[in-house]
Amino acid sequence: MNVRDRDGEGRARSARPRDGLGRPLPYGEPGVERQPEGVVRTPAETVAEAQRLLAAGMPFHAHEVFEDAWKSGPPAEAALWRALAQLAVGLTHAARGNAVGGARLLRRGADALAGPDPAGGPWSPHGIDVPGLVRWARELARRVEDGAAVDAAAEAPRLVSPPDPPGPA
Structure with missing residues (x-):
């Protein structure tokens, strides 16, 4: 009989520990603490927490932060947070050695971010460097496809x- 891990509400949920890239580890091994699900954050808190996790080499966990924002935030911002989650998952797959999946998700997220701003101007919601992220994702996708670790x-x-920097005084 296959016994599945269940959460407090009876839903199937793996209790296996995970590494920094979200890969399951054997039961009993030390792992990286998982991000709590369903946390409602302000956009600034979302960006700060995701940046902290990205800088720590934990893009899988950053994707979960973006996913919370996409699911709990205003519908008008769902596409932004979903695209950022795709970039984080693309980086996750690339770091795991999955060049095809990593490049595909990096490009999908970049394409979604590069779409037109609904207001018609340069798109930088919540101070997010959209043009810089699009360039980063496309360049990383190219390098991953070329075999870069x-x-x-x-x-x-x-x-x-x-x-x-401040201008001349």
Whole structure:
């Protein structure tokens, strides 16, 4: 008989520990603490938490943060958070050595972000560097397809542009 892990509400949910890239580990092994599901954050909190996880080499966990924002935020912003989740999953697959899946998801997320801004201007919702992320994702997809090994922490994108240096006084 195959016994499945269940959460408190009886839904199937794996209790196996996971590594930083979300891969299941054998029961009893130490793993990376999972992101709690269904957390409602402000956009700024979402970006900050996802950036922290990306910088730590945990894009799988960052994707879960973006997924919470896409599912709990305003419907008008769902496409933004879904595209960011796709970039994080693309980086996850690339770091796991899945070049085809990684490149595909990186391009899918980049294409979704590169779409027109509903307001018609440069798109930088919540300070997110959309043009920079599109460039990063397309370049990483190209390198992954060319056989580059990917270190998730070293390849982590900056979600928000650094501030411009002050001009002359």
